[in-house]
Amino acid sequence: QVQLRQSGGGLVQAGDSLRLSCAASRRTYAVSWFRQAPGKERQFVATISGSGDMTHYADSAKGRFSISRDSANNTVYLQMNILKPEDTAVYYCAARPTYYSKTASDRRTYSDWGQGTQVTVSS
16 A cells, blocks of 8 residues: 655636646556546546656646656646636546556556545636
């Protein structure tokens, strides 16, 4: 089991940028970001492989969000640009032992989750 500690988030205006961090207690394999808006299901945002050489994004994140990792510090980042009010949600990072983009959106494949961090985008 790995502990994931999230940081970042907050209140920003539409068009602003924000970076979320997910620090793991040890080396992880694939790490993904999900988000959950009020009254909605938790949705997949992006995933990155253990080596950092493979990434996959949800359509809603393509072109605006970027996932990356610093393996030396066991930290994964989600850079979010040109934020929109519809990006408002609680964001979670999650880890799983394998990278397979086709199942990245399946929450059941993840064994460890971060505590969540609120991102609010005002119009």
